[in-house]
Amino acid sequence: MTLTLIRTPRLSERTTLRLGGPALAEALVRDEAELDQLAEALPGLGGHPLALGAGSNLLATDGHHELVLVRPDNTAAPLVQAKAHGGVLVRAGAGLGLPRLLGFCQRLGLAGLEGLTGIPGRVGGAVAMNAGSYGVEVGQILTRVRLWTPADGLTWRAASDCGFGYRRFDPRLGEGFHLVWEAEFRLTQDEPQAVRARMESVYSKKKATQPVTARSAGCVFKNPAGLPAGMSAGKLLDDAGMRGKRLGGMAFSELHANFLVNLGGGTAAQALELMDFGRNAVRARFGVELETEVVVLK
Numbered sequence: 001m002t003l004t005l006i007r008t009p010r011l012s013e014r015t016t017l018r019l020g021g022p023a024l025a026e027a028l029v030r031d032e033a034e035l036d037q038l039a040e041a042l043p044g045l046g047g048h049p050l051a052l053g054a055g056s057n058l059l060a061t062d063g064h065h066e067l068v069l070v071r072p073d074n075t076a077a078p079l080v081q082a083k084a085h086g087g088v089l090v091r092a093g094a095g096l097g098l099p100r101l102l103g104f105c106q107r108l109g110l111a112g113l114e115g116l117t118g119i120p121g122r123v124g125g126a127v128a129m130n131a132g133s134y135g136v137e138v139g140q141i142l143t144r145v146r147l148w149t150p151a152d153g154l155t156w157r158a159a160s161d162c163g164f165g166y167r168r169f170d171p172r173l174g175e176g177f178h179l180v181w182e183a184e185f186r187l188t189q190d191e192p193q194a195v196r197a198r199m200e201s202v203y204s205k206k207k208a209t210q211p212v213t214a215r216s217a218g219c220v221f222k223n224p225a226g227l228p229a230g231m232s233a234g235k236l237l238d239d240a241g242m243r244g245k246r247l248g249g250m251a252f253s254e255l256h257a258n259f260l261v262n263l264g265g266g267t268a269a270q271a272l273e274l275m276d277f278g279r280n281a282v283r284a285r286f287g288v289e290l291e292t293e294v295v296v297l298k
Protein backbone atom coordinates (compact mmCIF):
# COMPACT_ATOMS: atom_id res chain seq x y z
CA MET A 1 0.00 0.00 0.00
CA THR A 2 1.02 3.62 -0.28
CA LEU A 3 1.71 5.75 2.75
CA THR A 4 -1.13 8.22 3.38
CA LEU A 5 0.11 11.79 3.87
CA ILE A 6 -2.21 14.55 5.01
CA ARG A 7 -1.11 18.18 4.80
CA THR A 8 -1.65 20.66 7.69
CA PRO A 9 -3.69 18.37 9.96
CA ARG A 10 -5.28 20.20 12.88
CA LEU A 11 -4.38 18.87 16.31
CA SER A 12 -7.77 20.03 17.57
CA GLU A 13 -9.28 17.29 15.39
CA ARG A 14 -6.83 14.66 16.64
CA THR A 15 -6.86 15.16 20.40
CA THR A 16 -9.61 14.31 22.88
CA LEU A 17 -9.29 17.77 24.47
CA ARG A 18 -10.12 19.18 21.02
CA LEU A 19 -7.32 21.74 21.28
CA GLY A 20 -4.33 22.62 19.13
CA GLY A 21 -3.36 24.31 15.91
CA PRO A 22 -2.13 22.78 12.66
CA ALA A 23 0.96 20.60 12.22
CA LEU A 24 3.00 20.31 9.02
CA ALA A 25 1.73 16.91 7.97
CA GLU A 26 0.36 13.60 9.19
CA ALA A 27 1.48 10.17 8.03
CA LEU A 28 -0.87 7.21 8.49
CA VAL A 29 1.18 4.02 8.51
CA ARG A 30 -0.67 0.76 7.93
CA ASP A 31 2.05 -1.82 7.37
CA GLU A 32 5.77 -2.49 7.30
CA ALA A 33 6.18 -1.45 3.66
CA GLU A 34 4.70 1.93 4.58
CA LEU A 35 7.24 2.27 7.40
CA ASP A 36 9.97 2.04 4.72
CA GLN A 37 8.15 4.74 2.73
CA LEU A 38 7.92 6.84 5.89
CA ALA A 39 11.71 6.65 6.40
CA GLU A 40 12.17 7.99 2.87
CA ALA A 41 9.49 10.68 3.21
CA LEU A 42 10.42 12.14 6.61
CA PRO A 43 13.48 14.19 5.60
CA GLY A 44 11.46 15.97 2.90
CA LEU A 45 8.54 16.83 5.19
CA GLY A 46 10.54 19.14 7.49
CA GLY A 47 9.94 19.70 11.20
CA HIS A 48 10.16 16.89 13.73
CA PRO A 49 8.22 13.63 13.77
CA LEU A 50 5.82 13.04 16.66
CA ALA A 51 4.17 9.67 17.29
CA LEU A 52 0.43 10.04 17.75
CA GLY A 53 -2.19 7.63 19.04
CA ALA A 54 -5.71 8.65 20.04
CA GLY A 55 -4.43 12.01 21.26
CA SER A 56 -5.99 11.31 24.65
CA ASN A 57 -3.04 12.47 26.71
CA LEU A 58 -2.08 15.57 24.73
CA LEU A 59 -2.54 19.28 25.27
CA ALA A 60 -1.45 21.01 22.07
CA THR A 61 -1.03 24.79 21.99
CA ASP A 62 -3.14 26.90 19.66
CA GLY A 63 -0.49 28.00 17.14
CA HIS A 64 1.34 26.25 14.33
CA HIS A 65 3.39 23.11 15.14
CA GLU A 66 6.56 22.23 13.23
CA LEU A 67 5.64 18.57 13.56
CA VAL A 68 4.94 15.62 11.33
CA LEU A 69 2.37 13.47 13.12
CA VAL A 70 3.13 9.78 12.68
CA ARG A 71 0.10 7.61 13.33
CA PRO A 72 0.37 3.83 13.33
CA ASP A 73 -2.77 2.55 11.65
CA ASN A 74 -2.09 -1.18 12.16
CA THR A 75 -5.47 -1.95 13.62
CA ALA A 76 -5.88 -5.67 12.85
CA ALA A 77 -7.39 -7.92 15.52
CA PRO A 78 -4.85 -8.99 18.16
CA LEU A 79 -3.03 -12.30 17.72
CA VAL A 80 -3.00 -14.93 20.43
CA GLN A 81 0.59 -16.05 20.10
CA ALA A 82 1.18 -18.87 22.53
CA LYS A 83 -0.03 -20.41 25.72
CA ALA A 84 2.88 -21.16 27.99
CA HIS A 85 3.77 -21.22 31.70
CA GLY A 86 0.20 -20.35 32.69
CA GLY A 87 0.26 -17.27 30.51
CA VAL A 88 -1.23 -16.36 27.15
CA LEU A 89 0.82 -14.10 24.90
CA VAL A 90 -1.25 -11.57 22.97
CA ARG A 91 0.22 -9.35 20.25
CA ALA A 92 -1.48 -6.12 19.24
CA GLY A 93 -0.62 -3.36 16.76
CA ALA A 94 0.13 0.12 18.10
CA GLY A 95 -2.81 1.56 16.17
CA LEU A 96 -5.39 -0.67 17.84
CA GLY A 97 -7.65 1.14 20.31
CA LEU A 98 -7.32 -0.04 23.91
CA PRO A 99 -11.12 -0.43 24.15
CA ARG A 100 -10.99 -2.86 21.20
CA LEU A 101 -8.13 -4.81 22.78
CA LEU A 102 -10.08 -5.01 26.02
CA GLY A 103 -13.21 -6.17 24.17
CA PHE A 104 -11.14 -8.93 22.52
CA CYS A 105 -9.76 -9.99 25.93
CA GLN A 106 -13.24 -10.04 27.40
CA ARG A 107 -14.59 -12.32 24.66
CA LEU A 108 -11.69 -14.76 24.97
CA GLY A 109 -11.55 -14.65 28.76
CA LEU A 110 -8.04 -13.17 28.87
CA ALA A 111 -7.30 -11.51 32.18
CA GLY A 112 -4.75 -8.85 33.12
CA LEU A 113 -5.83 -5.63 31.44
CA GLU A 114 -9.15 -5.05 33.22
CA GLY A 115 -7.84 -2.12 35.30
CA LEU A 116 -7.29 -0.18 32.06
CA THR A 117 -11.01 -0.18 31.22
CA GLY A 118 -12.18 3.28 30.23
CA ILE A 119 -8.79 4.54 29.00
CA PRO A 120 -9.46 5.86 25.48
CA GLY A 121 -5.88 5.56 24.12
CA ARG A 122 -4.36 3.23 21.58
CA VAL A 123 -1.93 0.40 22.27
CA GLY A 124 1.11 2.48 21.18
CA GLY A 125 0.12 5.43 23.36
CA ALA A 126 -0.61 3.13 26.31
CA VAL A 127 2.92 1.68 26.09
CA ALA A 128 4.54 5.09 25.53
CA MET A 129 2.75 6.51 28.59
CA ASN A 130 2.97 3.32 30.68
CA ALA A 131 -0.74 3.86 31.18
CA GLY A 132 -2.15 2.57 34.41
CA SER A 133 -5.18 2.47 36.64
CA TYR A 134 -6.84 0.30 39.27
CA GLY A 135 -3.62 -1.51 40.11
CA VAL A 136 -2.55 -2.31 36.53
CA GLU A 137 0.32 -0.67 34.66
CA VAL A 138 1.13 -1.53 31.06
CA GLY A 139 4.81 -2.09 31.94
CA GLN A 140 3.88 -4.93 34.33
CA ILE A 141 2.13 -7.02 31.69
CA LEU A 142 4.18 -6.14 28.61
CA THR A 143 6.62 -8.89 27.60
CA ARG A 144 8.20 -7.16 24.61
CA VAL A 145 7.65 -4.25 22.32
CA ARG A 146 8.39 -3.82 18.62
CA LEU A 147 9.97 -0.45 17.96
CA TRP A 148 10.70 1.37 14.74
CA THR A 149 13.31 4.02 14.04
CA PRO A 150 13.97 5.60 10.64
CA ALA A 151 17.62 4.44 10.73
CA ASP A 152 17.23 0.87 12.03
CA GLY A 153 13.71 -0.12 11.03
CA LEU A 154 11.84 -2.60 13.23
CA THR A 155 13.33 -4.42 16.21
CA TRP A 156 11.82 -6.32 19.13
CA ARG A 157 12.91 -5.25 22.59
CA ALA A 158 12.23 -7.16 25.80
CA ALA A 159 10.23 -5.19 28.34
CA SER A 160 12.96 -6.05 30.86
CA ASP A 161 15.41 -4.07 28.71
CA CYS A 162 13.19 -0.96 28.81
CA GLY A 163 12.74 1.52 31.63
CA PHE A 164 9.26 2.09 33.07
CA GLY A 165 8.16 4.63 35.62
CA TYR A 166 5.06 6.57 36.57
CA ARG A 167 3.60 7.43 33.13
CA ARG A 168 7.07 6.97 31.65
CA PHE A 169 8.50 4.49 29.15
CA ASP A 170 12.12 4.52 28.01
CA PRO A 171 13.07 1.99 25.32
CA ARG A 172 16.73 2.97 25.86
CA LEU A 173 17.37 3.73 22.21
CA GLY A 174 19.03 7.06 22.91
CA GLU A 175 17.84 10.35 21.50
CA GLY A 176 15.92 10.54 18.25
CA PHE A 177 12.52 9.49 17.01
CA HIS A 178 11.11 6.05 17.81
CA LEU A 179 7.70 4.60 17.21
CA VAL A 180 6.03 1.82 19.16
CA TRP A 181 4.74 -0.46 16.38
CA GLU A 182 3.52 -3.55 18.22
CA ALA A 183 3.24 -4.77 21.79
CA GLU A 184 3.07 -8.23 23.29
CA PHE A 185 1.32 -8.79 26.62
CA ARG A 186 1.33 -11.78 28.96
CA LEU A 187 -2.25 -12.40 30.09
CA THR A 188 -3.88 -15.29 31.92
CA GLN A 189 -6.81 -17.49 30.96
CA ASP A 190 -10.03 -16.93 32.89
CA GLU A 191 -13.77 -17.16 32.38
CA PRO A 192 -15.11 -14.48 29.97
CA GLN A 193 -17.87 -13.68 32.48
CA ALA A 194 -15.34 -13.05 35.24
CA VAL A 195 -13.24 -10.78 33.00
CA ARG A 196 -16.37 -8.91 31.92
CA ALA A 197 -17.52 -8.46 35.54
CA ARG A 198 -14.16 -6.92 36.51
CA MET A 199 -14.22 -4.58 33.50
CA GLU A 200 -17.77 -3.49 34.30
CA SER A 201 -16.86 -2.88 37.92
CA VAL A 202 -13.87 -0.67 36.94
CA TYR A 203 -15.96 1.24 34.41
CA SER A 204 -18.84 1.91 36.76
CA LYS A 205 -16.43 3.22 39.43
CA LYS A 206 -14.77 5.49 36.85
CA LYS A 207 -18.11 6.71 35.54
CA ALA A 208 -19.14 7.72 39.04
CA THR A 209 -15.94 9.68 39.73
CA GLN A 210 -14.54 10.89 36.38
CA PRO A 211 -15.98 12.88 33.46
CA VAL A 212 -15.50 9.87 31.15
CA THR A 213 -17.47 11.28 28.22
CA ALA A 214 -16.29 14.91 28.43
CA ARG A 215 -13.59 16.40 26.20
CA SER A 216 -10.56 15.87 28.42
CA ALA A 217 -7.09 14.35 28.41
CA GLY A 218 -7.49 12.40 31.64
CA CYS A 219 -5.58 13.59 34.70
CA VAL A 220 -3.52 16.70 33.99
CA PHE A 221 -1.21 16.35 37.02
CA LYS A 222 0.63 13.32 38.41
CA ASN A 223 -0.08 12.15 41.93
CA PRO A 224 2.88 13.50 43.95
CA ALA A 225 5.04 10.85 45.63
CA GLY A 226 4.86 10.51 49.40
CA LEU A 227 1.31 11.77 49.95
CA PRO A 228 -0.60 10.25 52.89
CA ALA A 229 -3.10 7.47 52.06
CA GLY A 230 -6.26 8.81 50.44
CA MET A 231 -4.53 11.93 49.11
CA SER A 232 -4.01 12.52 45.40
CA ALA A 233 -3.41 15.38 43.01
CA GLY A 234 -7.18 15.51 42.47
CA LYS A 235 -7.87 15.79 46.21
CA LEU A 236 -5.23 18.54 46.61
CA LEU A 237 -6.78 20.50 43.72
CA ASP A 238 -10.23 19.95 45.16
CA ASP A 239 -9.20 21.14 48.63
CA ALA A 240 -7.51 24.15 47.02
CA GLY A 241 -10.88 25.12 45.51
CA MET A 242 -10.22 24.10 41.91
CA ARG A 243 -13.23 21.81 41.37
CA GLY A 244 -15.40 23.45 38.70
CA LYS A 245 -13.03 26.46 38.37
CA ARG A 246 -13.59 27.87 34.88
CA LEU A 247 -11.71 30.10 32.48
CA GLY A 248 -13.43 30.79 29.15
CA GLY A 249 -14.32 27.43 27.63
CA MET A 250 -11.99 25.42 29.89
CA ALA A 251 -12.64 24.20 33.44
CA PHE A 252 -11.48 21.79 36.11
CA SER A 253 -14.21 19.16 36.11
CA GLU A 254 -17.00 19.30 38.67
CA LEU A 255 -16.69 15.52 38.99
CA HIS A 256 -12.90 15.21 39.36
CA ALA A 257 -10.70 18.25 40.00
CA ASN A 258 -7.66 16.74 38.23
CA PHE A 259 -9.51 16.54 34.89
CA LEU A 260 -9.41 19.64 32.74
CA VAL A 261 -12.39 19.71 30.39
CA ASN A 262 -13.15 21.66 27.25
CA LEU A 263 -16.73 22.83 27.69
CA GLY A 264 -16.79 24.10 24.11
CA GLY A 265 -14.75 26.84 22.47
CA GLY A 266 -11.89 26.42 24.96
CA THR A 267 -8.32 27.29 24.02
CA ALA A 268 -4.95 25.84 25.01
CA ALA A 269 -3.97 29.25 26.40
CA GLN A 270 -6.92 29.03 28.81
CA ALA A 271 -6.03 25.43 29.69
CA LEU A 272 -2.41 26.35 30.50
CA GLU A 273 -3.48 29.36 32.53
CA LEU A 274 -5.88 27.23 34.57
CA MET A 275 -3.15 24.65 35.14
CA ASP A 276 -0.83 27.41 36.44
CA PHE A 277 -3.62 28.65 38.65
CA GLY A 278 -4.19 25.15 40.08
CA ARG A 279 -0.48 24.51 40.56
CA ASN A 280 -0.04 27.85 42.40
CA ALA A 281 -3.11 27.24 44.58
CA VAL A 282 -1.85 23.79 45.66
CA ARG A 283 1.67 25.13 46.30
CA ALA A 284 0.33 28.03 48.38
CA ARG A 285 -2.06 25.89 50.41
CA PHE A 286 -0.07 22.65 50.87
CA GLY A 287 3.52 23.44 49.82
CA VAL A 288 3.27 20.59 47.27
CA GLU A 289 4.62 20.95 43.73
CA LEU A 290 2.35 19.38 41.11
CA GLU A 291 4.03 17.85 38.08
CA THR A 292 2.26 17.79 34.72
CA GLU A 293 1.06 14.37 33.53
CA VAL A 294 -0.54 15.43 30.26
CA VAL A 295 1.99 15.83 27.41
CA VAL A 296 2.07 19.53 26.45
CA LEU A 297 2.94 20.22 22.81
CA LYS A 298 4.27 23.76 22.61
Ligand SMILES: Cc1cc2nc3c(=O)[nH]c(=O)nc-3n(C[C@H](O)[C@H](O)[C@H](O)COP(=O)(O)OP(=O)(O)OC[C@H]3O[C@@H](n4cnc5c(N)ncnc54)[C@H](O)[C@@H]3O)c2cc1C
Pocket residue numbers: 016050051052053054055056057058072094118119120121122123124125126127128129130131132133178179180181211212213216217218219295
Ligand atom coordinates in the same frame (compact mmCIF):
# COMPACT_ATOMS: atom_id res chain seq x y z
C1 LIG B 1 -11.36 10.07 29.90
C2 LIG B 1 -9.90 9.73 30.01
C3 LIG B 1 -9.49 8.84 30.99
C4 LIG B 1 -8.13 8.51 31.11
N1 LIG B 1 -7.75 7.64 32.09
C5 LIG B 1 -6.46 7.29 32.22
C6 LIG B 1 -6.05 6.36 33.23
O1 LIG B 1 -6.85 5.86 34.02
N2 LIG B 1 -4.74 6.03 33.29
C7 LIG B 1 -3.81 6.54 32.42
O2 LIG B 1 -2.63 6.17 32.49
N3 LIG B 1 -4.18 7.42 31.46
C8 LIG B 1 -5.47 7.81 31.33
N4 LIG B 1 -5.85 8.71 30.36
C9 LIG B 1 -4.81 9.32 29.49
C10 LIG B 1 -4.58 8.58 28.16
O3 LIG B 1 -5.75 7.97 27.69
C11 LIG B 1 -3.45 7.53 28.29
O4 LIG B 1 -2.22 8.13 28.64
C12 LIG B 1 -3.26 6.77 26.95
O5 LIG B 1 -2.40 5.69 27.17
C13 LIG B 1 -2.69 7.67 25.84
O6 LIG B 1 -2.79 6.94 24.63
P1 LIG B 1 -2.97 7.71 23.22
O7 LIG B 1 -2.96 6.67 22.17
O8 LIG B 1 -4.14 8.58 23.27
O9 LIG B 1 -1.62 8.54 23.20
P2 LIG B 1 -1.45 10.07 22.66
O10 LIG B 1 -2.21 10.98 23.56
O11 LIG B 1 -1.73 10.12 21.22
O12 LIG B 1 0.12 10.28 22.92
C14 LIG B 1 0.59 10.35 24.26
C15 LIG B 1 2.13 10.27 24.23
O13 LIG B 1 2.52 9.00 23.75
C16 LIG B 1 3.30 9.14 22.57
N5 LIG B 1 2.89 8.07 21.64
C17 LIG B 1 1.64 7.81 21.20
N6 LIG B 1 1.66 6.75 20.37
C18 LIG B 1 2.94 6.35 20.27
C19 LIG B 1 3.61 5.33 19.54
N7 LIG B 1 2.94 4.47 18.74
N8 LIG B 1 4.94 5.22 19.66
C20 LIG B 1 5.65 6.05 20.47
N9 LIG B 1 5.08 7.04 21.18
C21 LIG B 1 3.74 7.18 21.09
C22 LIG B 1 2.99 10.52 22.02
O14 LIG B 1 4.07 11.03 21.25
C23 LIG B 1 2.77 11.31 23.30
O15 LIG B 1 4.02 11.68 23.86
C24 LIG B 1 -7.18 9.07 30.23
C25 LIG B 1 -7.61 9.98 29.23
C26 LIG B 1 -8.96 10.29 29.12
C27 LIG B 1 -9.39 11.24 28.04
